[in-house]
Structures are given as structure tokens and as C-alpha cells.
Amino acid sequence: MANQFIYNSFQHSYAILGTGALGGYYGACLQKAGLNVNFLLHSDYEYVKKHGLVVESKNGDFTLTQVQAYPEANKMPACDVVILALKTTQNHLLPQMLPHVVKDNGVVLVLQNGLGVEDEVAKIVGAERVMGGLCFLCSNKVAPGHIRHLDYGEIKIGEYAANYQAAGITNRMQQIAADFELAGIKMELAEDLLLARWQKLVWNIPYNGLSVVLDARTDELMSNPDTRSLVEELMWEVVNGAKSCDRIIPQNFVETMLHYTNKMKPYRTSMKIDYDEKRPLEVETMFGNPLRFAQEKGANLPNITMLYQQLKFLDSRNCN
Template sequence: MGDRKYAIIGTGALGGFYGAKLQHAGLDVHFLLKSDYEQVRQHGLIIESKDGDFTLPQVNAYNDADKMPQCDVVIVALKTIQNYLLPQLLPPVIKNNGVVLVLQNGLDIELEIAQIVSNVNIIGGLCFLCSNKVGQGHIRHLDYGHISLGEYSHNYEAEGITNRMQQIANDFQNAGIAIELTEDLLLARWQKLVWNIPYNGLSVVLNARTDELMANSYTRQLVEQLMDEVAAGAKSTGRIIADSFIQKMLDYTVKMKPYRTSMKIDYDEQRPLEVEAIIGNSLRKAQAAGVFLPQINCLYNQLKFLDSRNQR
């Protein structure tokens, strides 16, 4: 096992889960927290998981990035709506020539990171994880959990499998986290959107869990139509998503435990939605290539209305 030092920027349902797994496996992990800081500093992290429950009674908890040590790998697990904070949070924590591992949804996320910090390497991670934060410092892992890792390069040119990716993958695999390495990060991001756009978007617009969307013939048809449009968006950027991949995402969701998506949770809690990173960026990427995605555009406009009204 490597001796890399990890930082978690955003200790929520995703960052808290993966960071806790890494520490539980013996790695040196440092957690940046906000509202949960005092609870976690005093009592640690509680993980309920389908793979086995565990508690970390002591963790390296911080509420100020300037007080954190410089780390070899900084995991960005904030919601993208909080990325305006990254110019203050990232530079103090990342070592020169370190790795920023971006575990966020959407398109062009790594490009934002590259504009904030230089002399670093950026890896994108696509998480297929069903988890919720059920209390301060208390995370419940319901299903799945594997991550696809891809190296970022200028204009998202396919970089292949790098040694950096492999080293980080080894750390995660030693912590019991399934990892897939991808040679093409842009393709992997479009593939994640095959799930994220229909289920996150429709869960808010239709007030429904994933199982409800799949059980009704009309909403299942709508899910499939949106997935086909995501594939058309990917094709506009030179990436091909196979029909078999779309079928795999449908099959995954049918087998998944009833799940309230992260966007639906944010909506119910009256938090801002990640509409731009997940849906807006996808639309703009396709439109720049001359491709219009009408169903996704309709979903985007509905979500922007609901988000705006919810924030009032």
C-alpha cells in the first residue's frame, strides 16, 4: 500500500464515505468539514454500509483549509454549485505536482480545476454510488460504490492509463472500493450522464424515486428517450455510447434499491441544484457542435424554473 496522504474537500455522503473507507484501510486521510465539524472532530465518522458497518472514532478533521497539511491527493467531493469556493480551498492543500481527484458530476469540471491550480495533475472520477448523509458525521451506503477513473488532458484528449491512475486505484482497491480505469475521460463523463440526466432530472420534476420511474411504462419510455439524447450529445463530441451501455444502465436501475437521487434530496432540502454542471453544460457542449437535444432542453428549463422557485 502506498504512503500517499489524502485530503477530502467536501465530507458529505460521497466524500465522507470514500474518505472513511480509505482511512479504515490504513491510509492517512484529512477531512475538510463545515456544519459537521464539531461532531466529527469529537466523535468521528459512522458508516452504515451494505458491505459492512464501521466507525472511525477519531479522524483528522478541519474547518479551515489553511490549517490542513499539504497532501499528495486532494479529492474534490463538493457539489459543483460550491466550486466557487475552490480558489480558496484547493491551493493550500495540494502539493506541487500532486493529484486533484475530481469526484463530481457533469461536464467540463476538470477544466475549472485546471484554471484554479497549476503544477498539478488532474484525474476525473465518476462515482456510481447510492449513499445518503443521515446525520452529522453519519453516512448510509445503500448500493453500488465503484468509481471510473480517467486522466484529464487539454481538450479532453484520451490519455490512456497512467501510473498515477494505477497508484490511486490500488489505494482505493485496497480499501474495498471497486475501480475501473478508463483511457478516455470525456467518454466516461458522457456515460455517467446517461444515468444522471434522466434520473436526477426526472426525480425532481416528477417527484419520484428511481424505482417509481422504472415501474411506469410512460416514465420508463421518457428515461430511455433522454438516455438516447445523451448518446447523441456524446456523438457530437466524437464519443460513441453503445446501445448495450444504455441497456446496462437501465438494468442497474431496475435492480437498485428504491433510491431518492442526490438532486431530489437537494431539492427537498431547498438547496441549489446542480443543473448547470450536469444538464446545462451537456446541452451547450452539444449545441456548440450543432446538435440540439430537445428532451434534455425541456428538462433543463423545467429544472431551472423549479430550482428558482425553490430558492425563493
């Protein structure tokens, strides 16, 4: 396990690209644990530079009064680990950002939603410098430099390889996992990143999609028998999509995701927040890419296809 791997964690430097609900929370936890963390901010830059970062968490509130904040990626130091926590709708900016912030022997850890996101990053920095991560986190940014962590927080990470071939568990995965565990973040190491991404979609596709289309929180979707049934149908379609890509999701996984969501505090999904704030939705990476992966293998996912088309319509109308 990662905590049996001996090394000096304080030698690692981190860059956080996207200091929002996710990047801000994990980056703040890493800095609190004593690691060297550099934050890229946009609208919050002046505020955070002056006042720092505030984290309200179920695990204990804390404030970082001093943070290494930057308004532009090309002003940041090159780091060992670059945590990509931007919305995928901003990925067109990555060719200008990533070369400045990742060391020659560094790694980009892609903590973004959906499928195929590592492919985009690999084209910029090379496949050997890319790792993917799936975050099981309920967190919101409630004000400039102010993050509210509601529930969960575990990250599952895996090495990326061309065509999403399973790459096993590496030393650098163990090193990064040990840093996060030092910061109180539960970690899981995945031998197969593609399987892990399909597993995350079992939750993301029904709850993010339906929360927008039906204007509902997770607890509302679960308490109504019709929407709960629809959630489960969508989950099984994701399982079939994974199967078309030769990735088998265990039979009990759907029930586990339903159980976790039943226990979860009432939650407005990240896609619902983006929709309410009239920001572009991550429709392509979270819905379009998985559909294309599965359709190329001959799979038909009718409910996900309909949800994708509905979201495309709502996103287009919302942003005009």
C-alpha cells in the same frame, strides 16, 4: 492492472473536500484501510471532531472514532491526492481552497457530477494536476457524521487533458486505484475521460432531472411505463450528445443502465435530496454544460433542453 503495480500505498496522503454522502464514504473507507486521510467539514465539524464518523454499509458497518477533521481548507496539510467531493454549486470557493491542500506534485481527483468540471479545476492548479472520476454510488448522509451506504460504490477514473483529449492510463492512476482497491472499492481505469463523463450522464440526466420534476424515486420512475419510456428517450439523447463530441457510447450501454436501475434499491437521487432540502441544484454542470458541448457541435437535444429549463425554473423558485 492496478494491483500488479508495486509501490507503498501508505505513503500517500489524502484530503477530502466535502465530507458528505460521497466524500465521507470514500474517505472513511480509505482511512479504515490504513491510509492517511484528512477531512474538510463545515456544519458537521464539531460533531465529527468529537464523535468521529459512522458508516452504515451493505458491505459492513464501521465507526472511525478518531478522524483528522478541519473546519477550513487553509488549516489542512498539503496532500498527495485531493478528492473534490463538494457539490459543484460550491466551486466558486475552489480558488481559495485548492492551493492550500494539494502538493506541488499532487493531483486533484474531481469526483463531481456533470461535464466541464475539470476545466474549472485546471484553471486553478494546472491541467497536469487534474484527474476526473465518476462514482456509481448510492449513499446518503442521514445525520451529522453518519453516512448510509445503500448500494454499488465503483469509481471510474481518468486523466484530464486540455480540451478533454484522451490521455490513456498512467502510473498515478494505477497507484490511486490500488489505494481504493485496498479500501474495498472497485475501480475502473478509463483511457478517455470525456467518454466516461458522457457515459455517466446517461444515468444522471434522466434520473436526477426527472426525480425533481416528477417528485419520484428511481423505482417509481422505472415501474411506470410512461416514465420508463421517457427515461430511455433521455438516455438516447445523451448518447447522441456524446456522438456529437466524437464519443461513441456502445449500443448496449443504455440497456445496461436500465437493468442496473431496475435492480437498485429504491433511491432518492442526490439532486432530489438537494431540492427537498432547498439547496441549490447542480443544474449547470449536469445539464447546461452537456447541452452547450453538444450545441456547439450542432446537435439538438430537445428533451434534455426542456428538462434543463424546467429545472432552472424549479431551482430558482425553490431557493427564493
